[in-house]
Amino acid sequence: MLRLLLALLFPAVLAAQTVVQNPNTRVELIAAAPAADGSRTVGIVLTPKPGWHSYWSNPGEAGFAPKATWTLPAGASAAPLRFPVPATLLVSGLMNYVYGASATLVTTVTGAAGAIGVTLNYLVCTAEICVPETAALRLAADAAPDPRVATAVAALPQPLAGARFAVKDGRFVIAVPVADSAGVTRAYFFPAIEGVVDYASPQTVGVAGGDLRIETKAAAVAVAASPGVLRVERGSRVTGFTLDPRPGPVPAAGSSSRGATGGGTLALFASALLLAIAGGIVLNVMPCVFPILSLKALGLAKGGATPGAARRDALAYAAGVIAVCVALGGVVLALSAAGDAVGWGFQLQNPRVVAGLLVLVTAIALNLAGLFELGSFGGGGSLATKPGAAGSFWTGALAAFVATPCTGPFMAAALGAALVLPPAAGLLVFAGLGFGLALPFLAIGFLPQLRRRLPKPGAWMATFRHVLSVPMFVTALGLAWLLGRQAGVGGMTLGLGGAVLTGLALWWYGGRQAAFGRTWPPLLAAAAAAGLAIAAVTPGGAAPASDAPAGLAATPFSEAELARLQAARTPAFVYFTADWCLTCKVNERGPLSSHAVAAAFRAKGVRTLVGDWTSNDPVLGRFIRAHNRAGVPLYLFYRADGSVETLPQVLSVSTLTALST
Numbered sequence: 001m002l003r004l005l006l007a008l009l010f011p012a013v014l015a016a017q018t019v020v021q022n023p024n025t026r027v028e029l030i031a032a033a034p035a036a037d038g039s040r041t042v043g044i045v046l047t048p049k050p051g052w053h054s055y056w057s058n059p060g061e062a063g064f065a066p067k068a069t070w071t072l073p074a075g076a077s078a079a080p081l082r083f084p085v086p087a088t089l090l091v092s093g094l095m096n097y098v099y100g101a102s103a104t105l106v107t108t109v110t111g112a113a114g115a116i117g118v119t120l121n122y123l124v125c126t127a128e129i130c131v132p133e134t135a136a137l138r139l140a141a142d143a144a145p146d147p148r149v150a151t152a153v154a155a156l157p158q159p160l161a162g163a164r165f166a167v168k169d170g171r172f173v174i175a176v177p178v179a180d181s182a183g184v185t186r187a188y189f190f191p192a193i194e195g196v197v198d199y200a201s202p203q204t205v206g207v208a209g210g211d212l213r214i215e216t217k218a219a220a221v222a223v224a225a226s227p228g229v230l231r232v233e234r235g236s237r238v239t240g241f242t243l244d245p246r247p248g249p250v251p252a253a254g255s256s257s258r259g260a261t262g263g264g265t266l267a268l269f270a271s272a273l274l275l276a277i278a279g280g281i282v283l284n285v286m287p288c289v290f291p292i293l294s295l296k297a298l299g300l301a302k303g304g305a306t307p308g309a310a311r312r313d314a315l316a317y318a319a320g321v322i323a324v325c326v327a328l329g330g331v332v333l334a335l336s337a338a339g340d341a342v343g344w345g346f347q348l349q350n351p352r353v354v355a356g357l358l359v360l361v362t363a364i365a366l367n368l369a370g371l372f373e374l375g376s377f378g379g380g381g382s383l384a385t386k387p388g389a390a391g392s393f394w395t396g397a398l399a400a401f402v403a404t405p406c407t408g409p410f411m412a413a414a415l416g417a418a419l420v421l422p423p424a425a426g427l428l429v430f431a432g433l434g435f436g437l438a439l440p441f442l443a444i445g446f447l448p449q450l451r452r453r454l455p456k457p458g459a460w461m462a463t464f465r466h467v468l469s470v471p472m473f474v475t476a477l478g479l480a481w482l483l484g485r486q487a488g489v490g491g492m493t494l495g496l497g498g499a500v501l502t503g504l505a506l507w508w509y510g511g512r513q514a515a516f517g518r519t520w521p522p523l524l525a526a527a528a529a530a531g532l533a534i535a536a537v538t539p540g541g542a543a544p545a546s547d548a549p550a551g552l553a554a555t556p557f558s559e560a561e562l563a564r565l566q567a568a569r570t571p572a573f574v575y576f577t578a579d580w581c582l583t584c585k586v587n588e589r590g591p592l593s594s595h596a597v598a599a600a601f602r603a604k605g606v607r608t609l610v611g612d613w614t615s616n617d618p619v620l621g622r623f624i625r626a627h628n629r630a631g632v633p634l635y636l637f638y639r640a641d642g643s644v645e646t647l648p649q650v651l652s653v654s655t656l657t658a659l660s661t
Contacts, residue, residue: 018143020135024049024124027135030104030146031116032153032560039110042078042139043149044068044120047102052124056086056097058192059123061199063096063130066105066122071138076111084155085231085240086190091127095199097190104152108567114141154559157229157240158566161643164248165226172197172218175211175250176230176243179646186233187212189243195219196226208251269425272418273432280325280436286582289437291368291468292399307448314438314445316389320396322434328400329430333423351487354580355495358479362499363506364398365472368465371503372510396441400434485579486615549588551598557611559623562638565607569640573601573659576611576624576634583649584633591651600657 020027028045035041046054046066055063070078084103089096109116117138124131165174174189187205191197201217212232230241283289366372418429444450476499484492555561557574565572575592577584591597601608611620613632624634635647637659647655 018137018139020137022133022135024052024131025054025122025133025135027120027137029116029118029137029139030149031139031143032149033145034113035564037110038113039108040116041106041108041149041153042116043104043106043146043152044081044118044137045102045104045148045152046099046122048099048124051126053089053096053098053100053126054103054122054124056099056190057081057083058097058190058194060097061094062091063098063123063125066120068105068107069119069121070109071117071119072109073111073114076109076114079108079110082106082156084152085157085229085238087231088188090200093200104148104155106149106152106156115139116141150558150560150563153563156563157242158644159641160230160241160243161639161641163230163243163245164250165245166247166250167218167223170218171215172226173213173215173250174226174243174245175208175213176241176245177210177643178212178230178232178241179644181207181210181212183234184212184232185235187214188231189214189216189228190231191226191228193225193227195221196223196228211251213251269429272429276418276429276432277436277439280433281439283437284440289399291471292364292395294464294468310445310448310451312389313392314442316392317396317399317441317445318435318438320393320398321400321438322396322431323393324397324400325430325434325437326427329418329427329433332430333418333426351483351491351495354479354483354486355491355498358476358483358495359498359502361472361476361479363502365469365476366503366506368469368472370462370466372506396438400437482579482614549593549598551595552592552601552608554608554610557609557620557623559619562609565609566638571604571606571640571659572609572638573606573656574609574611574636574638576613576620576632578612578632579614581632587633587651591653591656594653594656596653597656600659604659606659 018029026045026047028043028047030043030045032041044066048054055065057065059065066081068078068081072078083105084099086097086099089098089100115138117136119134119136121132121134124133160176160178162177163174165172167173178184178187184205184207188203189197196219198217198219203214203216206213206215212230214230224247225244227242227244230243232239232241418426444454480492480496480499483495487495552573557576562572562574577588579585600606611617611623613620613624624632633649635649635651637645637647639645639660645659
């Protein structure tokens with residue numbers, strides 16, 4: 001009654017409102033900034049009271065879908081509403097497709113500019129009662145853009161091609177080519193139309209022939225089409241896909257059907273563990289790890305270690321490597337469980353950590369170059385060659401820590417799987433990475449025939465040690481460049497200042513060693529403290545500007561821009577990089593800079609979006625995690641038909657030019 005009275009006395013007030021608070025639901029009308037062609041993406045936000053729910057476009061066996069009646073300027077039009085991924089609600093044996101929390105319905109208004117009005121009729125219910133409600137809203141032509149629209153667009157289910165369905169013996173079966181189907185912990189198919197499935201019948205989910213296979217009881221009538229939405233859960237992450245499956249062959253049910261215990265986890269864990277071990281082995285050839293591994297191996301030859309001592313050192317080294325990998329993995333899993341979007345190498349997104357590593361790597365390089373020794377800590381050897389289990393443990397820990405900027409082949413899928421596995425299994429995957437990193441030294445320690453193949457000790461070892469300082473100096477140079485990208489010239493100057501100060505102190509320390517034949521631990525500790533103190537005050541900075549290859553004409557990634565390209569059926573190459581990622585930089589200086597790739601992309605109308613994860617960006621982190629990756633690089637190709645292909649981490653020109661739109 002009050003609403004009717006206000007409408008009669010003050011029509012302009014009601015006409016201008018963008019928020020309506022009904023008895024059981026809050027309804028808002030929001031919009032993004034107008035596009036270049038004048039169109040505007042609009043969202044209707046429904047937020048029911050706790051314990052209440054609204055309905056999807058197909059409400060299921062009860063309820064009715066929201067209906068919008070638009071009031072638009074002459075010549076303007078609104079596209080059909082697009083709905084986010086729904087959830088199931090079984091009440092008294094009736095299956096409902098609902099939203100138990102806030103849901104944003106999205107549309108695009110095209111045509112003449114002006115105010116946008118809508119009257120929304122909808123139903124909200126509890127388990128016992130349903131109430132129809134109405135909201136009349138109006139958005140002024142000059143209304144400020146609302147950032148929630150981009151978030152709502154990104155949450156919409158994305159088109160996925162290639163699904164097939166079959167109906168046989170009263171059963172409805174659908175096969176969907178979902179990436180990493182083995183990593184799916186739960187899935188559900190929501191038919192968009194009546195008469196496809198028996199709503200209340202359970203859906204059995206499994207993997208067959210590489211596809212996600214869903215089977216349930218068919219409806220009583222035969223169907224020629226079965227459009228709908230697939231809800232996919234990987235742990236706590238939910239993604240959705242719009243499907244328009246065609247009749248076709250569907251593989252028979254395999255042995256990987258998922259029950260209440262989430263079957264398929266064991267297979268995912270086994271594959272992730274093997275990939276993690278392989279990825280760890282590859283890390284040994286990285287420039288900051290190889291010198292440490294080489295000198296530890298030659299230390300065994302030089303010291304003439306007994307078989308028992310060799311095995312002890314190998315086990316201690318492996319323990320140090322695995323401990324650091326598990327510790328870093330535990331931090332990643334804990335932060336991820338708390339809602340932070342972090343991944344492998346997350347610590348390198350902090351300029352202070354990078355500055356500390358710069359000082360540390362510089363000190364290691366100077367030690368390998370022979371400027372000073374760490375005799376008081378290891379009986380005459382350097383950090384990399386000192387004997388004893390303790391020395392081997394800390395050398396392994398150091399090797400693992402300096403290896404974190406590297407993400408090589410096999411690692412992306414393995415560490416991505418670790419984030420969706422149960423925590424204990426995820427930690428075992430990170431331990432597998434450490435085991436792979438330590439495996440070469442374990443082999444040398446436990447296989448006498450390998451130790452016998454090592455070069456005989458001699459004066460050449462001192463020269464070889466000096467040569468191995470070169471890749472460490474190169475690593476320090478790379479860290480200085482990364483620090484400049486993250487914290488600017490001022491931050492890089494502070495980091496280099498800390499490295500120079502530490503180097504001068506170590507030079508003086510080495511001179512005292514040569515003159516007096518003894519070490520000065522307090523002086524060494526003071527030098528380290530001075531360098532690290534400067535690193536600690538290194539300022540943070542804004543994310544660096546992307547230096548994507550010019551030929552690709554890349555633009556910064558945003559979920560809203562990706563959604564716009566998909567809506568326009570424009571093929572897109574999307575990649576995520578970081579300045580501390582060695583594999584990323586190799587690809588960017590190689591295949592991604594190829595003129596052939598740029599020409600192929602231009603010919604096919606492929607747009608390129610780049611996300612720079614050098615500094616922590618939660619939005620990018622969540623998107624990367626949604627694609628089952630724990631870090632960068634990540635390369636995705638979105639075809640015009642909406643399907644998505646995940647490309648390998650190590651790119652080639654032929655791989656990129658062969659992409660079909």
